[in-house]
Amino acid sequence: MQIFTKVKVYDFMRLKFPSLILSIILFFGSIFLLATKGLNYGIDFSGGTLIQLKYDTKAPLDSIRDAFSSHEILKNASVTEFGSDNEVIVRFSGSSSDIGADIGASVKDMLKGTGNVEVRRVDIVGPKVGGELRAKALMAILISFGAILIYIAFRFEWRFALAAIISEIHDIIITMGAISLFSIDVNLDTLAAILTVLGYSLNDTIIIFDRIREGIVTSKNSDINAIINESVSATLSRTILTSGSTFIVVFILYMFGGDMINGFSFVVMVGVIIGTFSSVYTASPFLVWFKFKANDYRVKLSEKMKAKKERERERAMYEKGVV
Incomplete structure (x- = not known):
């Protein structure tokens, strides 16, 4: 389903510096909150x-x-x-x-x-059980993050991978900062929400990065800023539909779901906003700041295709008994 019948290219990268400043303020503001105010642990983790x-x-x-x-x-x-x-x-x-x-x-x-x-x-x-649950919760987040790092490292060129990792750290820290700011009880439901945000943000970033990689091959532009603008604009319908529908659902849960689910829905609601923002204005601009060159990447892809064709040719000759 497409909202826009004709894709218009928007200049998203024009706002990369203001968005960087906003991200820095939110990121370090969240770290300050976590260091001073801390987290309000619920019964699950505090005992x-x-x-x-x-x-x-x-x-x-x-x-x-x-x-x-x-x-x-x-x-x-x-x-x-x-x-x-x-x-x-x-x-x-x-x-x-x-x-x-x-x-x-x-x-x-x-x-x-x-x-x-x-x-x-x-x-x-009990306090001992609460401490164990808190340690296991931290371990679950670290294991999930480690698995994501391994997946990204194998799937993308290193600058894509590093930009995605920075984006994920950015989203989780800011989400936890919001939890601290609004004194949301940190319990097993909140942990589930944080892991949901982690997966949602990663999925959003990877979809945009895949489109950028396709754009490098198909676009006539060599400027990475222009390619990012084209790629993000091409995924805009999908982003609005996915993020918008997810936000509406969790907002309704937050308003009418009752106190039992308020913490979960609030964290996911914040995560959807931050994850969507970071996919466009945190992860993508880092490709520019890491000096990613579209022409160099095209040459690398061309060499890979030549090597693949050569291996296929040698395999075919071997199967025919020529070699």
Whole structure:
């Protein structure tokens, strides 16, 4: 499906320097946020207990906090609304052994005077398990990134590969900066979203790079800026349809999916925006800054084709018994 029946060539590379400045600001701003504010680890990675409560009417947050104030463990618990004003999430760093054998019944007993309350969920993760999950999450990201590096190295000429790697690092750091800025809980859902962003961004970059490689062979231009403009313009319909439809879906999930999926949808939403931007304005301009020459690449391709034809000719002679 094509949005544009006739491909018009847009001068994307005209904005490569302003986009570089924007990328630098976002990238180092994200690093600053991660270094100073850090990440807000959820129960999955930090360990502790999460209790979801539901009231028949609006949850009395102040009364809940007052009921917990006399308890050594629960007095520092985080009490927040969850999705609607009659549901509450209680988070604290202790475990069930700190309160009683049945933590749900103990909490419900403490809240007798606050209204008709139902304990809907109790999640408990020990600190050791949380630390192990955090280490495994980091390992999953590193392994995924390593596999991507190997794939890119074999598929592309080194300047393409290096530009794609820089683009991937750019996208992940900025996405994590957004997670830190908006205090999104980092849990297993967030990890899944980060890996989704990694794959989405890579796919977008590779599609544009493949079109650039085709453009080098078919285009009459020798200027890499002009070839990039032609190639990105040729993929513009695909980019708008793919990125636009993905963004609409995750935006709807973010608005109406509830608090359970808000973190995942927010991270993917940010990742779609950053990934689409970086494919055009981060990965592609680096080919120019790495001094990639279209004519040199054409000569290299021509030599490869000659060598391939020569091998085929020698194989044919061998099969006929000439050699």
